[in-house]
Amino acid sequence: MIDTRPYRIAPGKRVELCDFATREDGGLSKKTGKEMVHELTKRLAALQELLYAQRSQGLLVVFQAMDAGGKDSTIRRVFRLLDPSSMRVKSFKQPSQREQLHDFLWRIHQHAPRRGYISIFNRSHYEDVVAVRVRERQPQEVWQKRFEHINAFERLLSTEGTLILKFFLHISKDYQKERLQRRLDRPDKVWKFDPGDINDRKYWDEYMHAYSEAIESCSTDNAPFYVVPAERRWYRDLIVLQTVVDALDSLQMTYPEPKFDPGDIELI
Amino acid sequence: MIDTRPYRIAPGKRVELCDFATREDGGLSKKTGKEMVHELTKRLAALQELLYAQRSQGLLVVFQAMDAGGKDSTIRRVFRLLDPSSMRVKSFKQPSQREQLHDFLWRIHQHAPRRGYISIFNRSHYEDVVAVRVRERQPQEVWQKRFEHINAFERLLSTEGTLILKFFLHISKDYQKERLQRRLDRPDKVWKFDPGDINDRKYWDEYMHAYSEAIESCSTDNAPFYVVPAERRWYRDLIVLQTVVDALDSLQMTYPEPKFDPGDIELI
Numbered sequence: 001m002i003d004t005r006p007y008r009i010a011p012g013k014r015v016e017l018c019d020f021a022t023r024e025d026g027g028l029s030k031k032t033g034k035e036m037v038h039e040l041t042k043r044l045a046a047l048q049e050l051l052y053a054q055r056s057q058g059l060l061v062v063f064q065a066m067d068a069g070g071k072d073s074t075i076r077r078v079f080r081l082l083d084p085s086s087m088r089v090k091s092f093k094q095p096s097q098r099e100q101l102h103d104f105l106w107r108i109h110q111h112a113p114r115r116g117y118i119s120i121f122n123r124s125h126y127e128d129v130v131a132v133r134v135r136e137r138q139p140q141e142v143w144q145k146r147f148e149h150i151n152a153f154e155r156l157l158s159t160e161g162t163l164i165l166k167f168f169l170h171i172s173k174d175y176q177k178e179r180l181q182r183r184l185d186r187p188d189k190v191w192k193f194d195p196g197d198i199n200d201r202k203y204w205d206e207y208m209h210a211y212s213e214a215i216e217s218c219s220t221d222n223a224p225f226y227v228v229p230a231e232r233r234w235y236r237d238l239i240v241l242q243t244v245v246d247a248l249d250s251l252q253m254t255y256p257e258p259k260f261d262p263g264d265i266e267l268i
Numbered sequence: 269m270i271d272t273r274p275y276r277i278a279p280g281k282r283v284e285l286c287d288f289a290t291r292e293d294g295g296l297s298k299k300t301g302k303e304m305v306h307e308l309t310k311r312l313a314a315l316q317e318l319l320y321a322q323r324s325q326g327l328l329v330v331f332q333a334m335d336a337g338g339k340d341s342t343i344r345r346v347f348r349l350l351d352p353s354s355m356r357v358k359s360f361k362q363p364s365q366r367e368q369l370h371d372f373l374w375r376i377h378q379h380a381p382r383r384g385y386i387s388i389f390n391r392s393h394y395e396d397v398v399a400v401r402v403r404e405r406q407p408q409e410v411w412q413k414r415f416e417h418i419n420a421f422e423r424l425l426s427t428e429g430t431l432i433l434k435f436f437l438h439i440s441k442d443y444q445k446e447r448l449q450r451r452l453d454r455p456d457k458v459w460k461f462d463p464g465d466i467n468d469r470k471y472w473d474e475y476m477h478a479y480s481e482a483i484e485s486c487s488t489d490n491a492p493f494y495v496v497p498a499e500r501r502w503y504r505d506l507i508v509l510q511t512v513v514d515a516l517d518s519l520q521m522t523y524p525e526p527k528f529d530p531g532d533i534e535l536i
Contacts, residue, residue, distance in 0.1 A: 080349075083340075084347060084352055084355060084388075085359055085390060089352045120352075181535060184530040184535075185530070191321045191523055191524050193526065195533060198533070198536065201535070201536055202536065255459055258458045258459065258461065262453070262458050265463060265466070267452075268466065
């Protein structure tokens with residue numbers, strides 16, 4: 001079992017992402033780490049069934065990262081043993097014309113998990129205080145208010161029964177280059193490459209600054225942010241898994257008692 | 269590789285479900301069968317990536333069965349290696365008040381897969397010509413028209429780029445009893461048991477009759493029904509997997525060529 005608290009951002013703590021490691025192993029060998037990951041995926045599947053059986057809480061897991069930061073592969077690997085019936089992965093892309101006519105949380109709210117379900121966000125409303133901020137250069141008062149809106153929104157979800165965990169998968173600019181180059185070099189991966197993404201690399205520092213402020217402003221007790229060193233994929237998976245499993249464990253769920261006596265039921 | 273054609277209902281063929289086997293092994297040992305299942309799940313994951321990369325077609329897989337027929341476990345096992353990001357499992361329960369104010373295909377249409385995605389239906393519009401027919405005892409003209417509506421709807425989806433495969437997981441009344449009893453006996457399964465489900469057992473023959481007619485009326489070239497002997501779970505999985513893999517293979521998909529020359533891209 002690994003202690004994930006060092007990766008959790010305490011509310012109010014100053015965040016400068018350049019001070020955070022992008023590559024760690026927690027003193028574990030890859031072999032041990034992968035075994036731990038395997039055990040935790042099984043444990044998570046068991047906890048999902050309990051969550052579904054109870055239908056009293058939902059779980060929302062948010063992933064943010066720079067391009068090639070590993071959001072897709074984390075989602076595929078961490079949740080791979082879950083029952084797809086009570087889990088939803090929602091990837092937020094550019095908002096549609098209709099979505100743009102609403103406030104920025106309108107389209108997000110629709111994908112909040114119902115009780116018993118797990119919603120996984122691949123990108124999220126944090127794009128609206130990071131990418132939008134960097135690209136559209138809106139004035140401080142716009143995104144400052146948005147931080148408050150986000151905190152109020154997440155407080156609503158949390159109070160009404162949603163467990164929220166947010167992960168920033170942290171990589172370096174050099175590592176991103178390596179990963180993008182790999183996409184370009186592989187005929188079966190090059191379809192994932194969008195030449196427009198290169199532009200964002202020019203604004204790397206602005207992105208890190210915007211992310212630092214968003215994480216610092218919106219890591220709360222009921223919706224904490226974790227900054228995960230993401231360049232070793234097994235270690236990244238391990239931290240995410242342990243965090244999700246610990247959070248579900250803390251609910252101390254049990255299978256609901258039937259409202260009837262099973263011994264009384266006679267099957268005709 | 270297994271030949272799934274014997275399980276496919278040819279358009280216009282008379283169907284009497286009582287003549288169909290509920291338990292088969294195709295002459296395979298369980299060990300061999302499970303190895304084949306494992307290989308096919310991997311193959312399916314590779315085909316899903318191609319489907320997503322191409323974004324030219326969607327895949328809709330429909331599961332119908334009596335209670336305890338294995339819809340949930342088939343979905344969990346057959347699709348377990350898929351990327352959850354481009355797959356959706358939709359379980360259709362009793363329609364909501366709002367849904368009841370619409371035609372019976374309104375809520376179904378909303379969950380049709382977009383291009384590149386896989387939608388899996390746990391129950392579907394076939395409830396409206398089976399369970400509804402048995403329970404509400406509506407006149408023949410109602411469900412007869414519904415068969416036509418369903419065929420027109422599925423033709424629309426198919427023509428516009430959706431591959432459709434429909435599976436009836438076939439079990440016997442005795443096997444259902446065994447499975448339901450197992451739920452009652454296990455403290456970690458009893459929450460799945462709904463005492464109301466027992467009622468349906470009284471109407472077993474009516475259900476089989478309604479299913480027979482629905483399958484016979486709605487198995488078409490562009491949306492075929494497969495009647496799968498479902499009491500041996502590994503064999504059931506094998507038939508479903510082989511059918512899905514064959515259908516995707518027939519699309520002869522390749523990774524899309526990039527619209528740019530990867531060699532021209534220089535990462536700054």
